[in-house]
Amino acid sequence: xxxxxxxxxxxxxxxxxxxxxxxxxxxxxxxxxxxxxxxxxxxxxxxxxxxxxxxxxxxxxxxxxxxxxxxxxxxxxxxxxxx
Numbered sequence: 001x002x003x004x005x006x007x008x009x010x011x012x013x014x015x016x017x018x019x020x021x022x023x024x025x026x027x028x029x030x031x032x033x034x035x036x037x038x039x040x041x042x043x044x045x046x047x048x049x050x051x052x053x054x055x056x057x058x059x060x061x062x063x064x065x066x067x068x069x070x071x072x073x074x075x076x077x078x079x080x081x082x083x
Contacts, residue, residue: 005053005056017030069083
């Protein structure tokens with residue numbers, strides 16, 4: 001599910017659907033509709049999908065900062081950080 005949401009956010013990441021800092025209401029309506037078309041086994045509200053986007057963004061920022069730490073690197077085989 002997260003992968004689908006990230007893909008949709010990337011697909012709609014352009015000036016047609018985005019303002020300065022956020023997706024437009026029209027974009028969110030399309031994202032939610034397309035999300036439900038791709039993920040037929042779930043039925044999340046727009047607010048739930050927006051909250052998941054916030055969680056993913058927070059997690060991404062945390063991982064990005066962790067990667068900058070001295071002596072820390074990403075092990076692709078183990079799919080985890082190592083020091």
